Amino acid sequence: MPNDLPAVLHLSGVPNPKQKLFFAATARHIAYGGARGGGKSWAMRRKFVLLAFRYSGLNLLLLRRTLPELTENHVRPLQKELSGAAEYNQTRREFLFPNGSRIKLGYCDKETDVYQYQGQEYDVIGLEEATHFTEAQMQFLSTCNRSVRSDFSPRMYYTCNPGGVGHAWVKRLFIDRVYRNAECPDDYVFIPAKLSDNPVLMQNNPEYRKTLMNLPEPLRRAHLEGDWDVLMGQYFPEFSREKHTVAPYPIPGEWRRFRAMDWGYNDPCCVLWFAAAPDGRLTVYRELYVRKTLSSAIAREVVRLSDGERIAYTAASPDAWQQRGLGGIEGQTIAEVFQRNGVPLLPADNARIPGWQRVREALAPQSDGRPQIEIFSTCQNLIRTLPLLTFDRHTVEDVSDNCEDHAAEALRYGLMSRPRPAKPDPAAPPLCYDPLDRIRPSAAGYRSL
Ligand SMILES: Nc1ncnc2c1ncn2[C@@H]1O[C@H](COP(=O)(O)OP(=O)(O)OP(=O)(O)O)[C@@H](O)[C@H]1O
Numbered sequence: 001m002p003n004d005l006p007a008v009l010h011l012s013g014v015p016n017p018k019q020k021l022f023f024a025a026t027a028r029h030i031a032y033g034g035a036r037g038g039g040k041s042w043a044m045r046r047k048f049v050l051l052a053f054r055y056s057g058l059n060l061l062l063l064r065r066t067l068p069e070l071t072e073n074h075v076r077p078l079q080k081e082l083s084g085a086a087e088y089n090q091t092r093r094e095f096l097f098p099n100g101s102r103i104k105l106g107y108c109d110k111e112t113d114v115y116q117y118q119g120q121e122y123d124v125i126g127l128e129e130a131t132h133f134t135e136a137q138m139q140f141l142s143t144c145n146r147s148v149r150s151d152f153s154p155r156m157y158y159t160c161n162p163g164g165v166g167h168a169w170v171k172r173l174f175i176d177r178v179y180r181n182a183e184c185p186d187d188y189v190f191i192p193a194k195l196s197d198n199p200v201l202m203q204n205n206p207e208y209r210k211t212l213m214n215l216p217e218p219l220r221r222a223h224l225e226g227d228w229d230v231l232m233g234q235y236f237p238e239f240s241r242e243k244h245t246v247a248p249y250p251i252p253g254e255w256r257r258f259r260a261m262d263w264g265y266n267d268p269c270c271v272l273w274f275a276a277a278p279d280g281r282l283t284v285y286r287e288l289y290v291r292k293t294l295s296s297a298i299a300r301e302v303v304r305l306s307d308g309e310r311i312a313y314t315a316a317s318p319d320a321w322q323q324r325g326l327g328g329i330e331g332q333t334i335a336e337v338f339q340r341n342g343v344p345l346l347p348a349d350n351a352r353i354p355g356w357q358r359v360r361e362a363l364a365p366q367s368d369g370r371p372q373i374e375i376f377s378t379c380q381n382l383i384r385t386l387p388l389l390t391f392d393r394h395t396v397e398d399v400s401d402n403c404e405d406h407a408a409e410a411l412r413y414g415l416m417s418r419p420r421p422a423k424p425d426p427a428a429p430p431l432c433y434d435p436l437d438r439i440r441p442s443a444a445g446y447r448s449l
């Protein structure tokens with residue numbers, strides 16, 4: 001503990017090695033945890049107190065999603081720890097320090113509750129259980145995290161467990177490290193911590209580990225092991241990086257290749273490249289995932305990426321045949337633009353629920369224990385978004401349309417373009433039927449068949 005802390009403080013405990021890393025981090029966005037019991041709340045509270053004493057006149061805001069959580073996790077412990085060292089104003093719910101620093105405690109129950117902080121400036125903002133906050137709330141709060149001080153640059157601290165309404169944005173920024181627009185990778189630091197990193201809890205309450213181990217499988221993986229690929233309501237809980245992704249390898253020349261595309265302009269457009277092994281096993285070996293890109297530019301990029309490859313066909317979402325001003329050329333459908341640029345499209349089978357069922361079958365282990373589909377580890381957006389799909393609340397067999405489902409849609413179109421794997425009949429001739437053979441137009445316009 002630094003020497004400049006007053007002796008009256010009732011702070012107990014010393015930080016464990018992971019908490020020390022959290023204390024030492026100075027990036028713009030610092031996240032800690034990722035599993036239950038890793039000492040997240042303790043670390044967040046202590047860091048706030050240390051900062052308040054270290055920098056005079058510092059303005060700090062510590063948030064939880066609801067008031068009871070805030071009271072239990074922070075107001076009461078801080079009242080105890082700071083008694084006699086900082087003054088608590090109950091009405092304003094803030095601690096005032098002798099050096100002019102201030103820790104304000106707040107909650108954002110409703111989506112719009114964040115607007116109460118509009119126009120306010122905080123040098124430090126902490127989101128406890130950040131996955132309980134929506135991305136819009138986090139983005140708005142970031143706009144209040146600014147400072148005119150020369151001795152301190154504004155920072156946001158996050159603690160988190162997998163699951164919750166904010167699972168996707170926390171995972172994107174801190175686990176998958178996929179950045180958009182002006183987001184800068186160097187601004188984001190994640191310090192993973194599990195129960196095993198918190199010796200105090202492990203020693204004082206060894207039963208807690210057993211409690212976590214007894215949770216049902218997806219929750220256990222999330223809360224004990226900090227596995228961000230599982231979450232409640234997950235549409236494809238069977239997906240795991242370990243089982244379904246492989247390091248890229250050269251695709252044998254005789255494997256049949258095809259592509260599938262989910263068209264989008266404002267939303268991402270995703271193109272996946274598939275290769276079918278002679279035994280019917282599929283590999284997704286490439287992805288293109290772009291936003292706000294003209295259809296002609298995407299088509300040219302698809303051609304460039306496929307250079308030297310024989311591609312049998314490209315199945316595409318039905319909206320590619322609708323007239324679109326944006327992303328296409330006026331008066332031409334997306335499909336026409338693609339055709340002109342060397343990528344003729346075929347309308348994909350868009351039966352949603354049978355399509356998702358097909359994806360599920362492909363992820364399931366075959367008789368040799370391997371799934372029917374494997375994904376190259378370079379297909380980052382497919383791997384990132386597949387485990388984020390959740391069930392729709394109204395059509396329970398479908399995927400919720402609030403999800404980032406563009407790569408999964410392309411996967412579904414690709415799988416639906418293939419014959420359903422059948423149990424081989426030893427007496428039957430080998431399967432060589434491809435449903436698209438019936439609807440494929442003559443080779444005219446096809447770049448490679
Ligand atoms: N460095 C430490 N020294 C002393 N006690 C600690 C320390 N770190 C954590 N603890 C204690 O360990 C227990 C669990 O810590 P904490 O509540 O911070 O974990 P958490 O990760 O927030 O848990 P949850 O996932 O349930 O929110 C608490 O009783 C806390 O006071």
Ligand SMILES: [Mg+2]
Binds near residue numbers: 040041042073
């Ligand atoms: Mg906690």
